Amino acid sequence: MSDFRGYVAYTAEALTEQDRARVGAAFFATGLAKTRMWRDDVATFAHVQRTATAEDRAERQPIEDGAGRVILFDGYLFDPVALRADLSLPPRTPDSQIAAAWLDRYGFDSLHRLQGDFSCALWDPRARRLHLIVAPMAMRTIYWHARPSGFWFATTLSALHQFPSVPKLLDPLQLALQFTVAVGDPADTLYKDIRLVPPGTHLTSDARGVRQQTFWRLDTRRRVTMKSPEAYVEAARALLDQAVRRTLRTADAPGVMMSGGLDSSAVAASAARMLDPDPLDTYTSEPPPDRELAARGGWYDRERPYVDALAARYPNMRPHFCHSTELAAFEDDPTPFFLAGGRPQINAAHIGWFDPIYRAAQRNGHTVLLTGQSGNLTLSYSGLRGLADLARTGRFDKLVRLLPGAARFRQNTLWRTLKGEVLMPALPPKLRAALWRWRHGDAAPSTKYAAIRSDFAAKVGLDATLREQGNDGLAFYGTDSRKLVAHLLDGQRVRMLETIRTIRAYYGLELRDPLADPDLVEFCLAIPRDQYLLGGVQRSMARRVLADRLPDPLLAERGFGRQNPEWFARITAQRESFAAEIEQLANVPLAAEMLDLPRLRRLIDSWPADAAEAETRRFEFAQLLPRAIQTGRFIRWSERGNQ
DSSP, rough: EEEEEEEEEESSSOOOHHHHHHSSSSSSSSSSOEEEEOOOEEEEEEEEEESSSGGGGGGGOSSHHHHHHHHEEEEEEEEEHHHHHHOOOOOOHHHHHHHHHHHHOOGGGGGGOEEEEEEEEEEETTTTEEEEEEEETTOOOOEEEEETTTTEEEHHHHHHHHHHSSOOOHHHHHHHHSSSSSSOOOBBOOBBOOEEEETEEEEEEEEEEEEEOOOOOOTOOOOOOSHHHHHHHHHHHHHHHHHHOOOOHHHHHOOOOOOHHHHHHHHHHHHHHHHHHHOHHHEEOOOTTTOOOOOOOTTTTTOHHHHHHHHHHHHTTEEEOOSSSSSHHHHHOOOHHHHHHHSOTTHHHHHHHHHHHHHHHHHHOOOOOOTTTTGGGGTOOTTTTHHHHHTTTTTHHHHHHHHHHHHHTTTTHHHHHHHIIIHHHHHHHHHHHHHHHHHHHHHOOOHHHOOBBBBHHHHHHHHHHEEEEEEEETGGGSSSSHHHHHHHIIIHHHHHHHHHHHHHHHOOOEOOOOGGGGHHHHHHSSGGGGSSSSSOOTTHHHHHHHGSSSSSHHOOOOOOEESTTTTHHHHHHTHHHHHHHHHTTTHHHHHHHHOOOOHHHHHHHHOOOSSHHHHTTHHIIIIIHHHHHHHHHHHHHHHHHHO
């Protein structure tokens, strides 16, 4: 894994020595090797290497291929052995050279066939054309800024902002959209005139301008039909093993971020089977032993029993349980996090809860951690959204068969399940909007669920934008389940990737998610929706696929694990700093204009007495307040000049 950036000047006056000099500036990231440079009369590039695979040790980027083209590469290819054989390359050829040779032979029209988790930049000096590529479902980003005179790009916002010519002007609308589920264009960023290259995209830039082409996207129309439920299980199991095996391409043994749930347990169990007898370290966050936790129906707070049960099944698994009674350093002072990522992290409290895991993994020498982040949208999809699909498409025979079991499994009444999972999602948008007004009055979804001023929302066109995108919280609720999953994986996942990139820069750890493997994702989206709800059992597909590798108590668990279950204690430790921040934000023009500071003050003044009372107001104190504070701090940092 690596970072890179570059600058191409298409006209002589744009060739400023200041920008060229900043290409080689130190990156704001942990664990990087020495910066290496390449330049010609119009282009200047810099690359810094981290070692994640064994082949990374031989990387000497930027490199030139036989045709004189220059490549910058970040990531890894899924099957380098087969690619080297196909291209007649020697063993241990680094991935950057494999990718360069592959593109030289097969060209850009075949990009969908080059499988891996990577991003790359390729400069053709003869054509004076730059190519930026991000692989399908990759855990990577490339940011860029273009003007007629030149083109600037980098793997992080902070690296891009080190160019003096790149503007740092925040986009108020995009900043507000971070509080919502809406992602109109995944290429948008928080900054005006800065965009990113989403996964599955090929961008070209030359003196004529910028062109962008999507070469891979999830196809919600594709269907996979098999002869029996067992056939789906066998196919999914093979794809899961393939996905995990791909992520095990590491120079040193990876670790696994593990909870007691199906997703990370699936990754850990599969990796332990493949690595045996070599050890596999797993890392689990848990509350301090004496921390007060409030009960919450349908959720469990302690992951240890499930992790211990899995470790008993796989003797090569070494569990590490991590907690801290102190806040993470960036929760008190987020400046280093802003420097690393160039953007706010609206779930900073959750990242702080995982901080002990990242620190433990660092101490144990890991550079790669596996996760199961995308499981809820892929292998372990609950299937409940599929009930509304059946009603919408007139498949009432299947609906009648599945609905009673789904109600029993969640220990709900049949009417409550019918209303919540079938009738409400299937309502026409206008009727849903009418019900919203009846329940919430004139409050718009954008301001009811975020501490944003209504006059600011109107000024920047927030609600109008949400309506245009069909993501105002009303139309979005009734979306076909496949379209909803594709939206979350294609659109909202980009926001998650920006957070992952920040974590990578801050901690020097690469996070890999086998459950976002493109082959597995395509299969999970294409199979019949009822495979996820057979017998009314939610997440039926995952439970059947994992029956050969997980202990029975874990397979049978109906509840959901809670991230950051001691959230109230952690947020209470920040109450005074939050109150002081609110007063400071009153003097920051954009923050004062955007954030509903009186509402935030009322929350500070009406602080819950204990964890049990806090659970009744969980959204306000666990999400609305800290997200607003984090955004305000970022605006204040940005207006000081990003220093």
